[in-house]
Amino acid sequence: MKHITFYLDFVSPYAWLAFAQLPEQLRGISCHVRYRPVLLGALLKKYANPGPAGIPPKRDWTYRHAEWLGHAQGTPLHMPLHHPFNPLPLLRLALECSDDGCINRFTAETIFRHVWEGGADALAPERLAALRTQLSAQLRTDEQAAERAKALLRSNTEDASTAGLFGVPSLAFDERVFFGLDGLPMLRACLQGDSWFDQGRWEAAASVEQGLQA
Template sequence: MKHITFYLDFVSPYAWLALEQLPKALEGLSYHVEYRPVLLGALLQQNANPGPAGIPAKRLWTYRHVSWLGRELGVPLQMPAQHPFKPLPLLRLALAHGRQGGINRFVAQTVMQHVWVDGADANDPQRLQALRAQLQEQKQHDEGGDMVKQWLRSNTERAQQAGVFGVPAWEVDGHVFWGLDGLPMLRAYLRGDAWFGQQWEAAARVESGLQ
């Protein structure tokens, strides 16, 4: 059985789509998933990447694209009232309902639905309180506590060290797969596709033409 670490941030619509598509994409395979929330902004900043929201035309395209993808994939997706929004409250809330920096699928899915299903303000205080009530039975820690904050830092640093530069991303056996459209490639790896033994490292030997 393969162990997969799924790095996600609730601010990413692609992470929501990927979370919903993962079981279908990996159907029939033997694996275990560990869900780890990370701060996407820190991953982008490390690589001087403004992200889609930092480029006006790309921001607009992204919102149109994910809305279309949601329809095509049968995944409910409605853009929240404001985007991007500060994801820290949701990241810490989720981690308070997990263990050792990881969360289970129920917590990940519940928080994602809070953001992406109703088209409301993700950080509205009343909605956050309702979300806490939904997750009450899962609560393990104080979301404002130092332990939760440290887990978020550690998860983000761990992702950076693994070579993760955005979300959604999956790490398995030291290999990182990125993006919703990376799911078929992840499936191929888990099935033991010989391509990975022959070609995976070849990309690292391509010389960069940038000065």
């Protein structure tokens, strides 16, 4: 069985689209997926990347494109009332459902749908309370649960940064990282043993010399 780690942040529409598309991309392949929440903002900050929402014209395009992609692949996606928003409450809530920094698919899907279906405010207090109720069977109830969730998020994000992740969704398999919704077909090819990966092209493509001087 092959093992994949899916790094996600609920603030990303592309993470939701990739999450929804993943079962189809993995059809017929024996594998186990671990879902690991990380703080996207910290990964972007490391490389001084404002993200798509930090460039006004690109923000407009990103939101239109994300909604259209949802329509095209049959995944419900409506931009929430406010975006970007601070995803910390959702990430920490997710990790209150974890002991090791990973969450199950039910937890991830419940929170993704909370954000990306209906176009409501993802952080509205009454909606967060309802979300916590939805996840009640998954939540750890010991006194350390909230602090442990914060520590797990920090650890997940630090580990992702150390591994060279620069955004989400990112899927790690066999010491390779595949980025983005459009990286899913490449991941599938790798899982199926596509010969391209055995020809040194993975390494060679990343060894091209920089042509611009700082």
